Amino acid sequence: MIINFSTGKIIANQHEIVVRLDGEARVxxxxxxxxxxxxxxxxxxxxxxSGLQWSIRLDxxxxxxxxxxxxxxxxxx
Numbered sequence: 001m002i003i004n005f006s007t008g009k010i011i012a013n014q015h016e017i018v019v020r021l022d023g024e025a026r027v028x029x030x031x032x033x034x035x036x037x038x039x040x041x042x043x044x045x046x047x048x049x050s051g052l053q054w055s056i057r058l059d060x061x062x063x064x065x066x067x068x069x070x071x072x073x074x075x076x077x
Contacts, residue, residue, distance in 0.1 A: 001070045005059045010045075012070045017045070019056055029054050033071045038064055040075040 003010040008021040017036060021027040035049030043064045046055040058064050068075050 001066070003058075003063050003066055005063055010058075010063075010067060012067055014071060017047075017067070017071065019045070029056070033073065036071070036073060038068050038073055038075045040064065040077050 001012050003012070007023075008019060008027075011018045011020070014033065016030060016032050019029040021029075029047070031047035031049065031052060031054075035047050035052065037046045037048070038044075039046065040061065043058040043061055044055055045058065045064070045067070047053065058067075064075060
């Protein structure tokens, strides 16, 4: 599944997510689904695990809900 948002796109499946940010730097962040937390209200994805830590804010709750459905993780309040 691909979710487009204002600063890039998220490519997700049941095993991992990849966030690609637009711009000259072409930043790519990747995480296994086990390392991901979805935070509702703020519409934030966080990834914390073995040697990685990042977070990114999505545009709206619908994008977060679509991601939660695709990767099978509940959204935390």
